Structures are given as C-alpha cells and as structure tokens.
C-alpha cells in the first residue's frame with residue numbers, strides 16, 4: 399500500500415487529534431478540519447509534520463464549505479484514500495428540554511456528513527481504486543443510559559450509522575468500504591464540563607473497568623481504514639458495554 403491521504407473532520411482535539419497522530423505515524427498525509435483556525439494551528443504544531451499536514455478551517459454543517467475540504471486535499475496531496483467523519487457536538491439533556499432549533503443543529507451534522515461523504519465518494523470513484531470511510535458514532539445509539547439522556551444527538555448519530563450500513567452495499571462494487579466506530583465514554587474535551595472525579599467514576603460503567611482513551615478509538619479507526627474485507631460494520635469500542643446491555647445503567651443494576 400502506498401502513502402494514504404486521510405481527511406479528518408473535527409481533528410484539532412480529542413479523538414480527531416489522536417486519529418491524526420496515529421495516521422501520521424504510518425507516514426500518511428492528513429487534512430485536518432475544524433471550525434477554529436487557532437485550534438487547528440496548535441494541533442498542527444504539536445503533531446510536527448508540516449510537510450504532511452494540511453489545515454482546512456470551516457464548518458462541516460455549511461454545505462458551501464464542504465467541497466473545499468476535498469478540493470484542497472486533492473490540490474495539496476493529489477488524492478483522498480480515507481475519510482474520517484469525526485466532527486460532532488453532544489450535550490446531555492432531558493427530552494422535553496431540547497428546542498427544535500437544537501435538534502436542527504445536530505441534524506446539521508447529518509447533512510454535513512452526507513455532503514462530505516458524497517464529495518469524497520465522487521473523488522474516490524474518479525481515482526478508481528477504492529477507499530475507506532469511517533464514521534464516529536456512539537454506543538449510546540444501541541445502549542441507552544439513564545446517565546445520558548440525549549435523544550437529539552443520538553438521532554444524528556443513528557442517521558450516520560445507518561448511512562454507513564446502507565452505503566456499504568451500494569459502494570462495494572467500487573471497493574469503497576464504509577464502517578462506523580461506536581465509542582463508549584472517552585476522555586476528551588467533549589466532557590470538559592463534567593468534573594474529572596465524576597468522569598473517573600464512569601469507569602465502573604464499562605466492564606473493562608476504565609473509560610476510554612482517544613488512542614483506543616484511533617487504533618480502531620486505523621484498523622478499519624486498512625481492513626480490506628470489512629464493510630458495513632458498526633464496531634463497538636466501548637470497554638465491553640455492548641457485550642452486556644445494562645452496563646451504562648447503574649440504577650437498573652441496583653434495582
């Protein structure tokens with residue numbers, strides 16, 4: 399396999415950053431996206447491979463921005479081999495407290511993921527030798543939690559997870575594979591509002607006894623990028639939550 403070129407949305411922090419670092423270690427070229435240019439520049443400095451990193455600041459929920467991400471990647475590196483649909487937001491809230499405008503905000507990520515995936519598939523088809531697309535979903539789509547009422551963000555995650563399964567058939571003839579990683583709770587800036595002690599206490603919700611690290615997820619993304627006989631899969635990377643069913647529900651366990 400030659401040098402891979404990878405587009406990572408939401409790549410300045412958390413999972414996206416670890417995914418970028420992991421691909422850079424393999425010698426890949428990486429296009430890093432996020433809304434905040436300064437955060438991207440800080441990330442690029444830490445990642446230390448200016449010759450193989452291209453920064454494209456912009457909002458993936460803006461359909462006029464999305465094609466730029468692919469165009470700039472092709473101008474800089476000549477091709478796209480892997481897309482990681484990682485950018486996302488998440489806020490825990492009771493169902494009746496969500497405004498319809500908030501639901502629209504989450505659904506903007508579905509629209510953005512759809513548009514970017516279309517642009518990348520078009521590019522991969524023109525290249526003619528396949529490719530890999532990996533979505534970052536969540537285990538909460540399959541295992542609800544009393545600790546995380548999150549109907550609106552879960553609707554968005556469920557949509558991109560279903561899209562991956564559906565597209566895996568449609569794109570198989572093109573050797574374009576599309577899979578989803580479904581993480582448990584992972585230590586990232588997404589949880590900055592949660593006190594560290596509370597976050598640490600979530601370790602016991604995962605059978606393997608700890609919350610995840612960004613590297614746990616990055617390893618699975620790298621695997622799926624190169625697993626040439628795997629498509630249409632939703633891979634739980636969740637410390638064992640998916641194996642049980644009630645792991646994320648301490649109240650039910652106690653009942």
Ligand SMILES: NC(=O)c1ccc[n+]([C@@H]2O[C@H](COP(=O)([O-])OP(=O)(O)OC[C@H]3O[C@@H](n4cnc5c(N)ncnc54)[C@H](OP(=O)(O)O)[C@@H]3O)[C@@H](O)[C@H]2O)c1
Pocket residue numbers: 407408409410411412413414431432433434435437456457458459484485486487488534535536537580581582583584585586587588589
């Ligand atoms: N951490 C977890 O426990 C966990 C569990 C399951 C799933 N996930 C999913 O993992 C993904 C990564 O989250 P994370 O935990 O790594 O959190 P994070 O550190 O907050 O990373 C999210 C990144 O996405 C960028 N972003 C947000 N909206 C964007 C947009 N519209 N366009 C472009 N970039 C955007 C953010 O940067 P800017 O604000 O500068 O744009 C940020 O760097 C998310 O999709 C999240 O839902 C996380």
